[in-house]
Every structure is written in structure tokens, then in C-alpha cells.
Amino acid sequence: MAAPPGLPPPEELLKRADEMLRELEKGPWPSHVSELRKTRYPLHVYGVGLVARKSPWGPGTVRVKYVNTGVLSRWARDWVPNGGEETHFRVFHTPGKFWKTDFIRQIAKISKELGVGLIEIVGQTGAFVINLTKDKAEEMVDALREIGTDVGGSGDAIRALNACVGPALCEFALFDTLRWYAEFYKDKRINDAIATPGFPYKFKIKISGCPMDCARANRADVGFIGVWEGAPEVDQELLRKKIEAGEVDPKELAARCPSGAISWDGKELRIDGEKCKKSMECIRRAFPAIKPGKKIKIAVVVGGGVKGRFGPKLGNFIGYLGPNDTQKAIDLVFKAIEPWNNEAMPKCRLGDYIMIAGIENFLKKADIKLEGMPEMAKTGDEVPYAVLSKEEREEYLNLVKELKGRA
Amino acid sequence: MAAPPGLPPPEELLKRADEMLRELEKGPWPSHVSELRKTRYPLHVYGVGLVARKSPWGPGTVRVKYVNTGVLSRWARDWVPNGGEETHFRVFHTPGKFWKTDFIRQIAKISKELGVGLIEIVGQTGAFVINLTKDKAEEMVDALREIGTDVGGSGDAIRALNACVGPALCEFALFDTLRWYAEFYKDKRINDAIATPGFPYKFKIKISGCPMDCARANRADVGFIGVWEGAPEVDQELLRKKIEAGEVDPKELAARCPSGAISWDGKELRIDGEKCKKSMECIRRAFPAIKPGKKIKIAVVVGGGVKGRFGPKLGNFIGYLGPNDTQKAIDLVFKAIEPWNNEAMPKCRLGDYIMIAGIENFLKKADIKLEGMPEMAKTGDEVPYAVLSKEEREEYLNLVKELKGRA
Amino acid sequence: MTSDPKAARLQKVFPVDLDKFLPDIIKRNYGKWVDRKFHGAGIIEHISETGERVFTVKVAMPPNARLSADTLEKFADIADRLGIGALRATMAGNLEFLTDSLEKALKIKEEVESMGFPVGGWGPAMWGINSCTAFLTCTTSVVDSPSITKALGDVLKPYFTGEEKLPAKLRIYVSGCPAMCAGGTAIDIAIVGQWGAPPIIREEALSYCLPPPKALEKIAESQVFLVQICPTGALSLRREGGRVKLTLIPEKCINCARCKENCDAFDYDPENVGVAILVGGKMSNTGRGPRLGRVLIPWLPAIPPRYEEIVAVVKRVIDVWREHAQPGERLAEFIDRIGWQRFVGLVGLEKVHAVYQRIPDHVRTFMYFRQRYEAWRRLREGI
Amino acid sequence: MTSDPKAARLQKVFPVDLDKFLPDIIKRNYGKWVDRKFHGAGIIEHISETGERVFTVKVAMPPNARLSADTLEKFADIADRLGIGALRATMAGNLEFLTDSLEKALKIKEEVESMGFPVGGWGPAMWGINSCTAFLTCTTSVVDSPSITKALGDVLKPYFTGEEKLPAKLRIYVSGCPAMCAGGTAIDIAIVGQWGAPPIIREEALSYCLPPPKALEKIAESQVFLVQICPTGALSLRREGGRVKLTLIPEKCINCARCKENCDAFDYDPENVGVAILVGGKMSNTGRGPRLGRVLIPWLPAIPPRYEEIVAVVKRVIDVWREHAQPGERLAEFIDRIGWQRFVGLVGLEKVHAVYQRIPDHVRTFMYFRQRYEAWRRLREGI
Numbered sequence A, B: 001m002a003a004p005p006g007l008p009p010p011e012e013l014l015k016r017a018d019e020m021l022r023e024l025e026k027g028p029w030p031s032h033v034s035e036l037r038k039t040r041y042p043l044h045v046y047g048v049g050l051v052a053r054k055s056p057w058g059p060g061t062v063r064v065k066y067v068n069t070g071v072l073s074r075w076a077r078d079w080v081p082n083g084g085e086e087t088h089f090r091v092f093h094t095p096g097k098f099w100k101t102d103f104i105r106q107i108a109k110i111s112k113e114l115g116v117g118l119i120e121i122v123g124q125t126g127a128f129v130i131n132l133t134k135d136k137a138e139e140m141v142d143a144l145r146e147i148g149t150d151v152g153g154s155g156d157a158i159r160a161l162n163a164c165v166g167p168a169l170c171e172f173a174l175f176d177t178l179r180w181y182a183e184f185y186k187d188k189r190i191n192d193a194i195a196t197p198g199f200p201y202k203f204k205i206k207i208s209g210c211p212m213d214c215a216r217a218n219r220a221d222v223g224f225i226g227v228w229e230g231a232p233e234v235d236q237e238l239l240r241k242k243i244e245a246g247e248v249d250p251k252e253l254a255a256r257c258p259s260g261a262i263s264w265d266g267k268e269l270r271i272d273g274e275k276c277k278k279s280m281e282c283i284r285r286a287f288p289a290i291k292p293g294k295k296i297k298i299a300v301v302v303g304g305g306v307k308g309r310f311g312p313k314l315g316n317f318i319g320y321l322g323p324n325d326t327q328k329a330i331d332l333v334f335k336a337i338e339p340w341n342n343e344a345m346p347k348c349r350l351g352d353y354i355m356i357a358g359i360e361n362f363l364k365k366a367d368i369k370l371e372g373m374p375e376m377a378k379t380g381d382e383v384p385y386a387v388l389s390k391e392e393r394e395e396y397l398n399l400v401k402e403l404k405g406r407a
Numbered sequence C, D: 001m002t003s004d005p006k007a008a009r010l011q012k013v014f015p016v017d018l019d020k021f022l023p024d025i026i027k028r029n030y031g032k033w034v035d036r037k038f039h040g041a042g043i044i045e046h047i048s049e050t051g052e053r054v055f056t057v058k059v060a061m062p063p064n065a066r067l068s069a070d071t072l073e074k075f076a077d078i079a080d081r082l083g084i085g086a087l088r089a090t091m092a093g094n095l096e097f098l099t100d101s102l103e104k105a106l107k108i109k110e111e112v113e114s115m116g117f118p119v120g121g122w123g124p125a126m127w128g129i130n131s132c133t134a135f136l137t138c139t140t141s142v143v144d145s146p147s148i149t150k151a152l153g154d155v156l157k158p159y160f161t162g163e164e165k166l167p168a169k170l171r172i173y174v175s176g177c178p179a180m181c182a183g184g185t186a187i188d189i190a191i192v193g194q195w196g197a198p199p200i201i202r203e204e205a206l207s208y209c210l211p212p213p214k215a216l217e218k219i220a221e222s223q224v225f226l227v228q229i230c231p232t233g234a235l236s237l238r239r240e241g242g243r244v245k246l247t248l249i250p251e252k253c254i255n256c257a258r259c260k261e262n263c264d265a266f267d268y269d270p271e272n273v274g275v276a277i278l279v280g281g282k283m284s285n286t287g288r289g290p291r292l293g294r295v296l297i298p299w300l301p302a303i304p305p306r307y308e309e310i311v312a313v314v315k316r317v318i319d320v321w322r323e324h325a326q327p328g329e330r331l332a333e334f335i336d337r338i339g340w341q342r343f344v345g346l347v348g349l350e351k352v353h354a355v356y357q358r359i360p361d362h363v364r365t366f367m368y369f370r371q372r373y374e375a376w377r378r379l380r381e382g383i
């Protein structure tokens, strides 16, 4: 990108960059600049970008043998005085993103010795990011593999998986999100699709233990979200106690239930399982007197994403798996990938492809069949005119031939 | 339109036309062909059209002095053997479409003497249609005016009004639809806009006495529909009797209320006026034990239509008038017409124009203010990127300047 | 302005005198109706607070409500003999006889039925079939709605007369072309004629629809009326030397027929022509309120005189509705309740909707750029 | 395949051994959590059926969760001293200390706060601000999200720490460009960098993004990658003699930045650049369920280091929500309940939404040709 117009001369630029950086160290919120100062990150580049109001970084290259994803490298733009460079790895996080202190110290050591001493402790996809110096790239990969993790997940590949902390720390967890996380990674096909890009675009898999969706699975290319069948479970005894203690207001529970499933007759709280939309509203207010139901199912959503070709989209719900169906879940991912990988234009996310193909056609092509699949993509048009090909018209005619017989 | 390919020679064509017509006289449903046979309508033309599967009529012309709307004339296409012609008038219907027998006989006489003895007793807009012979056009107009009605309502003009039968025959009528019908017609501006086309497109006004919308006002350019405020009125005494008599099932009333406004505690039926959406479901089932409420309002809907530029649309609800606000209603019609007439492209219906202008902008331009106007046309976009002009951007900046002061 | 006495015609004579046009019994009880009773299909007793009663007898008219003056006079005779000396045309093209006792009403019923005009409608019944004029008088029609209406009526009559019961009101609108003069699509079942393929332009007839050559020279291409009315930009005007050429991009055409409505030079091949059948519209605020119908099948051939394909689909829709709907449930509410897919499956047209999933790419882009409707179940609705 | 030992790298080392990576106390109580208590902002006590307890202390990280190795080591020391020898990064970029008693938890809080890292979040509070990396490392950024995040955090900290109460959870995502790496728009408040005006093409840099001339010759214009990725057809390739020229039709451009994401030759003028602010999105199925955020204001300048315009709008949105929302009501549900117009009015940005009513004509045509969303109240909702 070109130098922005009206950039001051180098010295002045650096001075103003420095002022800008200092300003960002003030105030009560933790400052990234203060942290960066403790590292060998080329802070002036960042400062110059702020003054120029333009990203100071241009694409760089670094090749790491047999590491085809997870490596990103930048050069400072030619208008940044004194230049600078920046390279970083995306690194797989541990299950639940737990870092025992020995592991932290290993990471910190690697970062200081082979990098610039800077870590993004968790990226938005769920990896963590570690800066390095270009010439230490090969070493860094080995060091990370040594301590039990690795580099990967960028480009048109499966990205670092993400799963909420689930049963490791959360009362609401309906299934073992971390075991799913592990099982997915262990699968050879997943490994290969992470290691080597080749899809039309990136592909993200996210796993949430319950409808709170802390892992934002509903925005993934394929997401898994724990739910249950029917009504939440009510421990009437405990609930009564909570009500007496003033911890829970049963009228509020009924009023806040978005599906009108809860009724309170002054004595007992009843929940209509047919109506319940698993909003977790009653549960979070009255836990553990009200808990999710026992019959657990994993809702599958496909085609979410923040942008892609056709703009922001949430996932499309396509049915359920069981809480132990990890293998089926992995199969499903690759079934979903197949028609997309074969047919989609470059830079179409799965959700874009689904919009192009039509979700029903997509599900057919992908040969996906799930329990509780919702019916029908779309109702008919509101517009009664259309241009139709001869073939289409003949198809309609044929369809009706049979009816004619019946009439 | 050109002759369809593969048309048989004239004689054969006429023969097949005749067979087709005969077939349409069979069967239990009243036959238009049988009726047409009793008239001087050129039936062979219609028959040939059916065989050719193409309209046999092309545009014709007839000029009637100072009658600029409501006159339509056709010539048979050149491929119709023996040719033929057809001319008809659209004629204003009486209030409630009541035809006393003397009036019927006058119509029939005019039809036989100056026309071909054929009448469409009511057209879909609400006029009736009378066929004539071209050379009697001037006479026919005078004859119709003589008996108290007139020709009009076609082209880019206000069309024949339509109102449901209302208080003349209907228990549900919430206001005097027929008086509205009459008052509208008496207005000079309405007269002129019916008499002389000049708008971007046609313009229809429809009036329904209650939410049943028998006059399909919700599909008009401007529609008026009687509603009430709050809950329907319940005569508990009478209701109890109806329940005892088995005529009314209170549980069904509650279940069929689409807004969940009705509760039945085994003794008394209660209706939550806040919730009631005026579906008429309880009223039609338990009338007159349940009746519309007493505080009557006239809901105004604008911009409906079957097609226009952007396809089918129902009206947009824009607020209420009072049951006696006929003058305000007529003013409102012309307020709505003004920006449309000034700005719309040809062949944009009011609804299309509203879509182009945005309904809020439209209401502002039209200077329409009503009681109970709903808020806000649209919520914000889901897409966070857009191309914006410098002016727009400055506008946003200015808007926020004030907020900055407050923060 | 002018001294021509005919100029007085610009001041219309509107039939607005309620006193003159309303029958006396109606005037006496105007706005005083307190109750009504239904006496079988087609007959309503209206009860006034004055104690008077008016019985209405609803009679089906031939397609497009076409009557000969002869028949109309015969009806007037009956109205004088057995009624209160008045009829009324309903909004929707039936004819109502008015009388003051049930016996007379039943007598009227007998007489009109013997003339071949069935009595029926109201409540859970077919209230009628509305037809536009089409091949009877209309230049833009592509199929003939009156004969389609006749073919349907012959089969559906028992639903009108009440011999066969329906779950709720049913009305059918049959329009000969996308102008939809029969009343549009906001009705239980709508049948709409359409061209099937993009229009054919008859160069030789085009000049009638264009401004005179001199004027045309001065107008920007995009401002030419014919170019403007096409909502999709499928029509464009190119100047080639001194001549102009109107071109149509078939990929952009949506077959809306607006060009045709405004210029006779647009033609079609009867081979391509057909009807779309829409279901589940309504105007009334009952149930879940007014809504537009939805395309059940976007194209079927329209083959006179019996239109078997159309009749078969309509019949099938009604059968499915009759079999599965709850009492009082209009087709719209029924479809809403069971869901479109299930409905389409029950009718036996599962495969049809595949077409709705095809949206041209450029359309989709913009559609999803702005407020987007959610095409598929989200988690919340799904679980 | 190859004998290079480095080829083994294609088999990734995934940290999947739960036994190895989970702290012991977590393993012992895995899936056995039966209750939890909130101890002020940022501290949760998790109660296991085994009787054991784990306390988590949620600590805000600097923008973009950037820590120096030094600080990380200091945290490890604290975790060893006062915790169970483990930390965890949350999904959303905070750091959780784990310990086994409330006192220790409070001690941790004290220590990290003295280091300048506030403890907070959970329940009706700000849970954090997520920032992408932007000017720190990213080539496609148009505004710098980490510094915007800092400016916001400085003002909003009391909502995080619980000093000031909120009606419900609040999270803010700040993304430096339309790629929205901070997590998109399905969150309470989303701030998204955008170009403002259509991209400028730097001819001189274009060749890097096009196939080599020989290959290019053989590809149809529309099949060229850069042409294909533009979702609106704003980009087209024209061959002029031997040379190719990429042209951009500004009217078609929606500023989606896909061209830029794929080719460094697309440039912009910082003058035009700004952010859109979206509100009312969420992921969670609470309330009325997940939904995308809506544009509250489509453009504001992003002026470092204090970004006053952005901060003012965010602050104002929060104030309005605080003042008018019911307890427990997230911004999304609050806006739903009071209606967009009223919300926009309360914020003081009534005039802003006028822009949403402008839809280019061709768009509208198609949008309304297919399934259309209802833009304005229908009778049923109105009455």
C-alpha cells in the first residue's frame, strides 16, 4: 500500500509515533504498548502506522519446511522509517486452553530465545500466536513440537479447532467438548486438512457444551452445540428452598422464559418440554434446582461465518448427533466439505456455497442425514412469474401427470 | 400479436372453435359461453382464441367526447377468421352494489339497445362492465348518466372505489363504509382524478368495515379498515348461555385466538386488550356474545398492489383515523399522491414508489401524520461495510459531535 | 374552458345517493344489525334490532361474472316476486338475492338453481372462483381464465353448494396473465397465467411504442419509456447508426409482463405459456392475518377446454387440506401449522421447490448485502 | 514420499492428551461440577460433587491478548504461589487463574490488579473487549483495533470490574477491517473498520495478483481470480491490445474488502476510512436467541489515540441500555423490546437510519422478486 498523502518527514514521523505510543500507555486499561515495550517487537513500526492511519505492514515471506499453514510474515512498508519485520506462528492451544505453569515457562522460554518475547495468549479462532524471528523459524517449529504442540491453521485449510472449557470447569456442560476436541485432532483427515491448504477457503469447526455457545459454534463452518430433549429438569424440593431463601423468583422465571414454556401456579413450577427452546434462562437463574434435561443431543449447525462472499451469517441448524458420536461428527465434517470442495468458487465459505447450491441440494449432495433434520429450506416464492427453461417446465408437467391420474 | 404457429386454415379453425365453445357449455357450473350465446358478443372470436391459445384481441380505439377513462375497445387479431370487435365501459357501481330491480331493468335495457346485451355484473375493482357497440358509445354514456351512474376508472387515474357492504347488511361493520364511499366520490379532487388520467400509474382506494377485509383494502394503494381499541366486548351472560347451549366452546375460543389474548378459567372468559390483534376469531365464533370493542378506529394501509414494479405487496400500516374522518381521509389520499405523482417513474404503483423512497421518507414528504403511527421502517443492516459518499460521512460525523459533548 | 355541453361529462355522475340506491328495508335497518344466522350454504339471515330480518341468497355467477341482459332481467323478476325487489352484486362476483323470510329464500334458491345457477358459499365452503376477463376482451392475456374457471367450477361445485364440507373458507382467483386482475395472490389458491419464456420482440410493431424518431433522438437510452418500465434492466435500447434496436437480455428477464402490458410488440409462443399456482394467501385478518400466496408450482400448461393439469393440482391441494386441516383452519393457517415442506410432500410435489433454491448470483449478492431473510432454520427454531 | 525427516512435520503434534494438559484437580472433578457461586466480579467458585472447589479469577488482558513473555512468567509465578499451578486462556482473550479457596482468589486479584490487570466480567458486567491484531501485524487492516480497544477499555473499565453495574452481559468486538477477525458482528457491540470509499487500484502492483501473462491469455475474463472474488461484479478485466486493465465500477462496489484481502494492489485513502458500529448481536441462545448485530452507524472516523467519536457512541449506547433495560436484558433483547426506532432515538441517532432506506434500484428489483422480507409493519402487527 502506498504511503498515505501528507506524511511528515521520517524524523517527525518517528517522533509523533512515539508520542502516540506513550499516549496509549496511559489510562487504567492494560496497555498492549506497555507489554510490547518489554519485548523486541519493532514498536516504532506500529507507532508509525498509527500516525499514518494506515497499516504499516506489507506481506513478507518465510518458508518453513513442510509447514504449510500457521506461518505469517510481514515487512514494514517502504514509508516506515528504519523498516522492520514481523513473523509469527499460530500454535494449537491445549484442551480447554489450560496452561500449567511448567508449560507456560516452556512457551516463555521458546518465545524469548527464538522469538521476540511476545505472545498473543489466545487468538480469536482459538490458537495462540507466538512471534519469532525469521531465521529461527525452523528451530521454533521443532521446539514447539517438542513441548507437545505445533504450528498450523491458516490459509485455505481447516483452522485451529475451538471448544469451550466444558466439563473441565463448567456446570452446564452437556457433553465432553474437550474429548471431542481431542478426537477431532486425532483424526488423520483432520490432520491433513490442517497441515495442507487446498480448500476453496478457510474452514472452522467449533464446539460448545451447551446453548450458551461460549465457543461461538453457531458462527463456525460446522458447529456442534450441546442441547437436550424436552423440558429442563426441575428439582422441586430444591427450587422451593431457593424460592424461600429469596434466591429465585418463580414469577420472573415464567416471565423470562422466551418460549412461554414455564407456568407457576403458586406451588409448583411446570415446564412444557414441547415449547422449551433451550434458552437456558430458567437454568441459569435457578441452577442447580433447574438443570438441563437428561436426554442429551448435539445440535449441528453449518455454514456460519462473519463475512465470506455474501456477508455475515449464522449457522443453519441441520439436526442432531448423539453426545458420543465423535466419529460420525468427523465424517459429517468431511461429507460437508466434499461438495463444497468440488464445486465452490475460490473464496466461498461453506455458508456461501450453501446459499448458492440451496441448503437442501447441499445436504443431498453431501449425503448428510441426521436425526431431527428440519424440513424444507424455503417456502414458495411470492412472485408468480419467472423465466423457466423448457426442461424445467417439462419436469413440472411430469410431476403433475401422476396427480392427474389420481384426480 | 402474431398468429401462433401451426394455426389450422380458417374453416377448420372456426369448427374447432365451435367444438371448444360447446365443451364449455357442459358441466354443472354456470357457463359464460351459454350466457354469451344469449347476446350479440362475437363468440367465434373467443373460440378462436381458445383454439389458438392466444388472446384473439388487439387494441382498438374509440373516442368518446370528454370521457377519458373507463372506455376500452378491441379489434380481433388479423388471424381471427371473420374478425370482430368489442368495446366496453367500466361503470360505477351503486353503494353496497345494491341493484334495485328498476335499476336492473334500466341497465338491461341500455345494454340491449346500445350494447350487445352483455354485462359483467361486477368487475374485480368494483365497477361493473357493460359491452357496447362502438357507434353507440356517445349515446351509452348519456344513457348511463341519465340513470344515475357514469363511465370511468381506467388508465393512470383513480379507479372505481370499492367498499364492503358494511352497515347496510353486515353485523360486523365498525363504521359507515358506504357513507365513506359516497363522501369520497363527492369530493371534487377525487372526481377530477377519476375523470382524467395523469398519475404515474393507476390508483385504487378500498374500504372495509372490519378486519375481515372483505373489500381487500389491504391490497389497495390506500385502504381503510375498521378496527377497535383494546379487547373485544364480552357479554358474559349471553356467552354463558351460548356455552350451555353448546354453540360456543370457550376452550376453542382461547385456543384459536392467534395472539393468546383469551383466557378461560372455567367460569369467565377474559380478554387481554393489549394482546388482542383483532383477528375476529372469537367474535365470529361467539357473536353477538363477543363483539368488537366500542372505541372504533380506522386503520390506514398504503402501497398494496398485486404487482407493479417490484411484485406483489400487501399494504403498509401507517396509523389510524377516526370513523367520521372522511375529509381527513380524502386529504390523506391526496397527500399520499403528491410525492408519488411528482417523483415516481411511470408505471410505479404507490407501493413501488414507497419502496424506492423508503416509507419514512415517503411519509415525511407526504406530510402524513396519524394517530398510532408505527415506528421506524427498518432496523440497521446486518452488513457492516458500505460505500458512502463524503457528504454522508460528514453527516454521521456531525451527528456524533453532539454526543461527544455529552460523553 | 369550452362551450361543448359534453364537457359536463368531466363532472361524473356518481351513484352516491344512499337514499336512492338502497332498498327500503336496508335503509330502515342500516347499522342496526345485531345478529345473523346461517341457513345452510349460501343463505344468511340478518337480524336487526328493529326486529326485521333480511335473508340473503348467494348465487354463483358464470366465470368473470358475465350475464346476458336476458338473464339479468329474469333475476329481476325473481327478486320482485320472491325478494324485496333488489339484488346485490358481491365484492367477489356472486349475486345476492335479498328477501324477508326463509321460505322465500329457499324458493329463490330452488328457482335460480333450476336456471343452472348454484347457491352456496359462506363459512367453511368454497365462496366462489374469481376470474378476470382474459380472452373475452383482454389484449394482454396469455391464458384464458374464464374457461379455466369453468373447468374448475365443474369439479369443485360440491364445495360451493355445501354437499362436500371444507375446513374453512376457500376462494380461488384465476388471472389470465401476471397483471392478476382476478385479485392477485393474497387468496387461498391463485392461478396466474404467465409466459414461461422471455418475450419475443416483434420489431415491425415496435415503433408504435416508441417516441417519434425526432423526439427519440433527444432522449437518453435509459429514459425511454419501454426501457424504464422493465424492472430488471432486461430491456435496453441501442442506437445503430440512425436506427434504434431494442434488445432483451433473457437472463435478466423475470417475465413480469410489464413490457407487454405497455406495448403490443411483445409477443409469445403459446407453447411456452402456462400458469403458476399459488397457495396460502389471504386478505382477512383471521388466523395469523393477511399474507401473500406462495408459488406451489411455477408452471403448468393451460390446455383448454378442461385444463386437466390445473384441475388436478387444485383438487389435490383441496383434498390434502380437507383431510389434514383442523376445523376452521384456512389453507394459509394449515400450511403454516404443518410447514411448507410437509404440505408440499402431502400434495406430492416435493420436488417442485428445488427451483426456488436457484437464485442468480448477482441477485443473491445484493439480497444478502442488505437485510436478509433467513432461509433456513436457525438453531433457535430448530431445537 | 520423501526421506526428509522434516516431512514428519506433516503429521501435526496436537496437544490432545487430556491427562497431560489438564491440572490434577480438574481431572479429579472433570464432569462432576454440580454448582457454582459468583463472588463479585470476576470470581467464580465451582463446586464439585467430590466436595472439591475450584475458584477462577478472570483477568483482563491488554488489547489483542498480547503479553510479553516476562509478564506471562510473572503470572506463572502467581499461579504457583497462590493457585493450583495452572492458568487458562478463555475463549475470548481473558486469562483465568485457578485456585482452591476464596482467600487465595482474592489475593490473586489483589496481585494482578497491582500489576495493572483488572479482574472482572461474568454476569451483568462487561466481560471484555475482543480485538484483532490490525496494525500490530496485519496487512489488510484499515483501522487499528488494539488502540481503539485501549481507548474503550480506559473508559469502560468500571463496567468490567463491577464498580458500575450493567443490566446483563456486555461484550465488544473490535475488528480492524471487514474480515472481522475479532469475531464478527454477532455480539452486543461490534466495531468494524471499513474503507468508506471504493478501493483505489495500484496498477503497478497488480501483476502480482494476476496469473502470468501467458496463462492469463487463456483464461476467460470472468474466470480470473480477482474478478471472481468480487461478489458484486464491481471488478472486471478488460484486454486492451496486449495489455489487461482491471476496472472497478464504484457504483457496484459494496466495500466488502475481499479484493483487498486477496491482493495488496488495492489501496485506500486514510481520509475515507472509518468504522461501522453495530449493536444487538449475540451468540448465546438466551433471550430470543442468537442473532447478527445491526448497523447503528455505518461510518465514523477512527482517530488515534483516543478515538473520541467511537468512544462517545459506545458510551452512549451503554448509558441508554443501562438506563432503560430491564434486569437481565441483553442489549439485543432490550432493542427488540423497545424497538429499533425508539432505541435509535434514545441514543440520539434518529437520522442515521435514513441511509438504510436507500437501496439501489437493481438491487431492490431482485430483492423483491424473490422472497422478500417485510420492511414495514403490516396491518396485523400494526393494530
Ligand code: SRM
Pocket: A072, A090, A120, A122, A123, A124, A125, A126, A127, A128, A129, A153, A159, A160, A202, A204, A219, A304, A305, A306, A307, A308, A309, A349, D064, D131, D132, D133, D134, D137, D138, D139, D140, D178, D179, D180, D181, D182, D183, D184, D261, D262
Ligand atoms: C490472528 C487473528 C486475529 C487475532 O489476533 O486474534 C486473525 C488474523 C487475520 N485474519 Fe482472521 N484472524 C483471526 C481470527 C478470525 C476469526 C475469528 C474466529 O475464527 O472465530 C474470523 C471470523 C470468523 C470466521 O472465519 O467467519 C476471521 C475472519 C477472517 C477473514 C474473513 C473470512 C471470511 O469468511 O470472509 C479474513 C480474510 C480472508 O481470509 O481472506 C481473515 C484474514 C486474516 C488475516 C490472515 C489477514 C492478513 O492476511 O493479513 C489476518 C492475519 C493477521 C496477522 O498478521 O496474523 N480473517 N479471522 C485470528 C486467528 C488466530 C487464531 O487462529 O486463533
Ligand code: SRM
Pocket: B072, B090, B120, B122, B123, B124, B125, B126, B127, B128, B129, B153, B160, B202, B204, B219, B304, B305, B306, B307, B308, B309, B349, C064, C131, C132, C133, C134, C137, C138, C139, C140, C178, C179, C180, C181, C182, C183, C184, C261, C262
Ligand atoms: C376488467 C378487469 C377484470 C375483470 O373482468 O374484472 C380488468 C381488466 C384489465 N386490467 Fe386489471 N382489471 C380489473 C381489475 C384489476 C384488479 C382488481 C382490483 O382492482 O382489486 C387488479 C389487481 C389489483 C391492483 O391493481 O393491484 C388489476 C391489475 C391490473 C394490472 C396490474 C397493475 C400493477 O400494479 O401491476 C394491469 C396492467 C397494467 O395496468 O398495465 C391491468 C390491466 C388490465 C387491462 C386494462 C389490460 C389491457 O389493457 O388489456 C385489462 C382490460 C381488460 C378488458 O378488456 O377490459 N390490471 N386489475 C377489472 C376491472 C373492472 C373494474 O373496474 O371493476
Ligand code: SRM
Pocket: B096, B163, B164, B165, B166, B169, B170, B171, B172, B212, B213, B214, B215, B216, B284, C036, C044, C056, C058, C089, C090, C091, C092, C093, C094, C095, C121, C122, C123, C127, C128, C168, C169, C171, C183, C282, C283, C284, C285, C286, C287, C330
Ligand atoms: C358480501 C361480501 C362483502 C361485499 O360487500 O360484497 C362479504 C360479506 C361478509 N363477509 Fe366477507 N364478504 C365478501 C367477501 C370477502 C372477501 C373478499 C374475497 O373473497 O375476495 C374476504 C377477504 C378475503 C379472504 O378470504 O381472506 C372476506 C373475508 C371474510 C371472512 C374471513 C374468512 C376467514 O375464514 O378468514 C369472514 C368471516 C367468516 O367467514 O367467518 C367474512 C364474513 C362475512 C360476513 C358473512 C359476516 C359474517 O360472518 O356475519 C359478511 C356478510 C354480509 C352479507 O350478508 O352481505 N368475510 N369476505 C363479500 C361476499 C363475497 C362472495 O360473493 O362470496
Ligand code: SRM
Pocket: A096, A163, A164, A165, A166, A169, A170, A171, A172, A212, A213, A214, A215, A216, A284, D036, D044, D056, D058, D089, D090, D091, D092, D093, D094, D095, D121, D122, D123, D127, D128, D168, D169, D171, D183, D282, D283, D284, D285, D286, D287, D330
Ligand atoms: C470461560 C468461557 C468459555 C471458555 O471456554 O473460555 C465461558 C464460560 C462460561 N460461560 Fe460463557 N464463557 C465464555 C465466553 C462466552 C461467549 C463468547 C464470547 O463472549 O465471545 C459467549 C457467547 C457470546 C454471547 O455473549 O452471546 C458466552 C455466553 C454465556 C452466557 C450467556 C450470556 C447472556 O446473558 O446471554 C452465559 C450465562 C450467563 O452469563 O448467565 C455464560 C456462562 C458461562 C459460565 C459462567 C457458566 C455459568 O454461568 O455458570 C461458564 C463458566 C465456566 C468457567 O468458569 O470457566 N456464557 N460465554 C468464556 C469466557 C469468556 C471471557 O473471557 O469472558
Ligand code: SF4
Pocket: A164, A165, A166, A167, A170, A171, A172, A173, A174, A208, A209, A210, A211, A212, A213, A214, A215
Ligand atoms: S458453552 Fe455451556 S458448557 Fe461450554 S463453557 Fe459455556 S456455559 Fe459451559
Ligand code: SF4
Pocket: A232, A256, A257, A258, A259, A260, A261, A262, A271, A275, A276, A277, A278, A279, A280, A281, A282, A283
Ligand atoms: S430453558 Fe429457556 S425456553 Fe426452556 S423452559 Fe427454561 S427458560 Fe423456557
Ligand code: SF4
Pocket: B164, B165, B166, B167, B170, B171, B172, B173, B174, B208, B209, B210, B211, B212, B213, B214, B215
Ligand atoms: S369487511 Fe367486515 S364489515 Fe365489511 S362486509 Fe366484511 S365482515 Fe362485514
Ligand code: SF4
Pocket: B232, B256, B257, B258, B259, B260, B261, B262, B271, B275, B276, B277, B278, B279, B280, B281, B282, B283
Ligand atoms: S379478536 Fe382475535 S386476537 Fe382479539 S381476542 Fe379475539 S381471537 Fe384473540
Ligand code: SF4
Pocket: C132, C133, C134, C135, C138, C139, C140, C141, C142, C145, C175, C176, C177, C178, C179, C180, C181, C182
Ligand atoms: S389478468 Fe391479465 S388477462 Fe386477466 S384481465 Fe387482467 S390483464 Fe387481462
Ligand code: SF4
Pocket: C198, C199, C229, C230, C231, C232, C233, C234, C235, C248, C252, C253, C254, C255, C256, C257, C258, C259, C260
Ligand atoms: S417481462 Fe418484465 S423483466 Fe422481462 S423484459 Fe418484459 S418488463 Fe422486462
Ligand code: SF4
Pocket: D132, D133, D134, D135, D138, D139, D140, D141, D142, D145, D175, D176, D177, D178, D179, D180, D181, D182
Ligand atoms: S479484522 Fe482485518 S485488520 Fe483485524 S486481523 Fe482480521 S484481517 Fe487484520
Ligand code: SF4
Pocket: D198, D199, D229, D230, D231, D232, D233, D234, D235, D248, D252, D253, D254, D255, D256, D257, D258, D259, D260
Ligand atoms: S471491495 Fe468488494 S465489492 Fe468492492 S471491488 Fe473489492 S471485492 Fe468488489
